[in-house]
Amino acid sequence: MLEEPLTGGNANAGVVRVGDTVRRPAGPWTPAVHALLAHLDAVGYRAAPRPLGIDEQGREVLTFAPGATVWPERFPLLDPADRLARVARLIRAFHDAVAGFTPPEDARWNAMIPADGAEIIAHHDLAPWNLVVEEAADTWTFIDWDLAAPGTRLWDLAWAALGFVPLSGNPAFRRADRDAAARLRLFADAYGLDDEEERRALVPLLPQRALAMYDFLKSSHAAGSQPWARLWEEGHGDAWLGHADYAAERAELWTQALLD
Structure with a gap:
């Protein structure tokens, strides 16, 4: 064929x-x-x-997953609150489903950015560029599972929030602070993050996860590892550093939104 x-x-x-x-x-x-x-x-x-x-x-x-990825041209597809909530519910359903998974004894994982913990086998890149949507058939599919590896629910959720809410340091995608905070609350609610301690713990993970991507691209560039070295040269490292700063500077706002 x-x-x-x-x-x-x-x-x-x-x-x-x-x-x-x-x-x-x-x-x-x-x-x-x-x-x-x-x-x-x-x-x-x-x-x-x-x-x-x-x-x-x-x-x-x-x-094959029919449709097209949400990022970048179709990203406005997730503007409606019910669409953003659907993403969060899909992530929660995955985390619940994977909780019963026992990896093979000889399992080897492609842990690009290791998480601080091994609660589940996490996806590690639940993001708009890995969500394929086919509107006619109403199918939503997460792709690119090569980075699946031990991790935690909150580590996966923090990365997803950065991309889907989004919590972006880029003015082209940045939402008004109150809007971003409300969408973060919606995302956490739809996921079912009901425990106050977990909601508090999510907030510092937002800049930490963005900074982990910055560090990964920086070290990959130093080692000449492609395609990540090229992305560093194209400015993606600076972009993730900007996302980390943006999320850290608004930590109080995110916490208030999640707990009120």
């Missing part, structure tokens, strides 16, 4: 569509990721692709 290269994203070299499947270069982490995706499918979580094994070229095979 014909292979159609899939564009978009930062690490998509060699990713193609073949019929209703996606073929991607496999890595040492692929068996563990496929075990995770098989578990999610078995327990009825439908916002993730299904694993279909390895093809004759040694590539992983996944079901």
